[in-house]
Amino acid sequence: MNLFLTLFSGAAITAGVAFFIAGTVALLRFPDPLSRLHALTKADSLGLGLIVLGLLPWAGGWLAALKLILVWLLVLLAGATATQMIAEHIRRSEPPP
């Protein structure tokens, strides 16, 4: 059981790290702001979600686990709203050619 959990966590966290790195690469390489934004938020909210998932079994207590999930939900919420606002800002300030 324990081994299984460890493997599961390892996989989830590795995947999470990979998503973060992908997000950064996207931020650095993609040509226009909107596509960068698109790639970035997906990457980091999913990446964080996977890491939280990986850490959940080790949280030690349901309160601590709840806190982890809350962190993730907050980041999701922030990502969703901020992204939309940034997108709106881009649209306003840089009209498409």
Added chain:
Amino acid sequence: MEATPGGFLLVLMLVVPVTGLLLGFALGGRLAERMALWLLPPGLAMAAVLVAGLLHAKAPVVAFVGGWAPPLGLALRADGLAAAMLLTTALIIAAIALFARADYTTAPGAPEARAPLAFWCFLLALWAALNAAFLGGDLFNLFVALEMLTFGALALACLDGKATQFKAELRYLLFALIGSVLYLLGTVLLYGAYGTLDILLLAEAARADAPTIVAASLMTVGLLGKMALFPLHLWLPAAHAGAPPAASALLSGLVVKASYVLLLRLWFWVMPAALLLAVAPILALLGAAAILFGSLVALRQARLKLLVAYSTVAQIGYLFLMFPLVAGSAAEVAERAWTGGALQAISHAFAKAAMFLAAGVIARALGHDRIAELQGAARIAPLSVLAFGLAGLSLMGIPPSGGFSAKWLLLQAALDSGQWWWALVIVAGGLLTGGYVFRVLSAAMQGRSAPIFPLAPVDAAQERVALGLAVISVLLGLLPLGAFGLVLIGR
């Protein structure tokens, strides 16, 4: 060091004005003014009782806040110097409160206005901050006290809401903030080196190693910036001259002294004697430069308030002459120099407060403060001109006055310790001071015959307050020197 009976008095000296400020702010309007005026008598009484108790017991009063002894806890200590400064503070605050009643009163039933509320609250705030700065026994606690002082002074100085004030006070704030940061850097190094920030415990432990030397230099530069010793005086003239008269009197008379007392504590308590001996001549040299430079520039000022502010730059210089005279001198000479320095701080506080208040009254009456056009001032505001003159006597060091006693003691100590060159500076400074005070007085005395009408009526009560402060600065010189044994207690 143990806590002593009577320590509760020290706590109350902090808590009473703070509570007054909080309640005054919350209740607002006329009650803020009432609160400040009500607290003057108990505040004065506490300071007087403290001084009397100290003179009686001949030992400092100590309180451990919350019962926690240093190094873990915080100590409040009132030695002779602190007690003398506390009484000076209480007297000057009371005088300024009486002076300001004419300017910042709220009529019964009138809506609350900005300037009066801010003035009365910050008067109490500055009082609390000054008390905290004189009583603090812990270097970090003193940092918080200095920050309180900066904020309060800043708010009072900007009270008129003029752009020139904002500019001058921003410059002051930047100097003060850099000063605070340098001071804070010193405290972190001292904590790292000794594991305590209590002044007396540090005094027992201090060594002359790298962290201590770096800490001492950072803290000294920071405090010198806060008290505007030449060449870090750039912010002072505009900041002090631009403020409303009541605020200028507080800033020039008292606020710079808080950093001074802290600097004394740092060097004469905390730092090892060897370091002090090396640094004292440098400080005194800067002081001498401040005296000569400040006085010369004051002599050339066209505006009365700027002249008074540059006079502060010069008079601060005298405070530093005591460093080499106390350090490494025979006990008797050191005591004389110490008393002279402390007396200079006190008599300058009274004299400069009187001068700024008098200058404020004159400027208001004439509608300007150009020295060349002061004719008739002596007829419109005779008591204010008299107050200016008396305060000037004290600053010059003409007997009998507090300033004379102070400068005489420093002069004697300089000659007795064989450092005659400081004596020359003292004499030259006195002559230059005479020059600029005389310039103002002669301009104010002119124009006896031409009819002159004041722009605004002169408030007799305000004139009397200014005169009262000037008289105190003179009377200090009539007290027997033994009375100043107070400032030697706990040295």
Added chain:
Amino acid sequence: MAEALLLAAGLIFLAALAGLYRALRGPGAADRMMAAQLLCSGGIAALLLLAAATGLAGVVDVALVLALLGAFASVAFVLAARGLGQR
């Protein structure tokens, strides 16, 4: 286990730092805000991993505060950028 978690934290942190390069370059305010956002979520992830690795009490709370204020700061950034654009 702890070492592996630290390694993961380090990698994520490095990625977020590289993203900060975008903030250095710009060009628009939007890119800078994105970089700050990435640094914030990267920081949160690194903190969660650190908390698991060291077992230090309260580190998750720091992540929680960052998550809350990160959302708040992004909103403030956009509002401010809007204000700049309008004038």
Added chain:
Amino acid sequence: MSLVLDVMLALAVIGVAGWTLLVRGNFPAVIGFVAYGLLLALVWVRLGAVDVALTEAALGAGATGVLLLFAVVRLRGGKAEIDAATPSPPQRVAAAILCGVVGLGLAVAMLNLPDPAPSLAAEATRHLPLLGVGNPITGVLMAYRGLDTLLEAVVLVFAVLAIWSMAPDRRWGAIPGPLFPVQSSGPLSLLARVLPPIGIVVGIHIAWVGADAPGGKFQGGTILAAMGILAWVAGLWRLPPVASRGLRWAVVAGPLVFIGVGLLGFVIADGFLSYPPGFAKPLILLIEAAMTLSVAAAIVLMVAGPPERPA
């Protein structure tokens, strides 16, 4: 591994600081500053100072960042004037040398601190059972160095009043800060409705656990303040005017309760700010509760600024 992480962090902090100083444009500089605060919070975690990390994240990066950001929007300085105030190259070189000397001196001093390091850790922990609190930092802030904390609480009141008193006379009694249009729909409105309830719970949680775990009034109060500011910028909450007595009592309640409990010590214990055995924890919690409210109110008001629109 930890060493690598620390070196990386240190380099990042210095790099971001340098960039914040040098970058053209105020807006990017503030973003740089927020990133700097975030990195510092990580550094504090690495130093094992979780209480400070919380404070840095909430107050240092969050609240200060927003404060600076609002200022950037409202300040747009003239170019010529900036050039006139820019120091000449020789002055800059002199400043660089001077600052370099200070930095070098500090580094030397830090490296020469005595070993073993003097520390009050044992002493601070030893008396904790007497206070009934588990977090030694709360012990220092609320008991051993309670006076520092009291004065600092008063400094916040000073700052609020000082900021208000900078307003023009005719604006006295008005509502602080600029006006934000009501957001009835859109992402900001959603966030401003969803986040504050969560934030308030988290803020109270952080303030509450402070007695035994990292947290406390300043951190919790800052989070509450951030939620208030969010509701304010979304137009969902109107700030009360500065004439409001309720608002003023909210600002001074914390320090007043602090002083009240302190004075109570004269009667029921050994003097000012001393707690009677057995009652230390409830009294500390009482002060913390009142202070959380006041800190939150003070921070909202400091971010909002002087009164500027009629009530």
Added chain:
Amino acid sequence: MIFGVTGAALVALGLYGLVTQPALLRKILAFNLLGGGVFLLFGVVARRGAVADPVPQALVITGLVVAFAATALALVLVLRLFQITGAATIAEDKTPP
């Protein structure tokens, strides 16, 4: 000790910015950078012993609050100066009043 040197470097950087930056806003920003460095030194001092010393950490919390208040106050002064005169620096006026 890495962070000790970092703190010293931040202090030097912040001080340099505070002295040389012309715009007031940037000076205030530099002051905050400087503050971060100073507090970091406190943290390093707290960390030197075998057990973390809570006293310097508590001092930092106090210091952070005071620095925040100072920043708020300075910014309001800058803002008011700007509103009245349009000035964003405290350069000496060319023509004395």
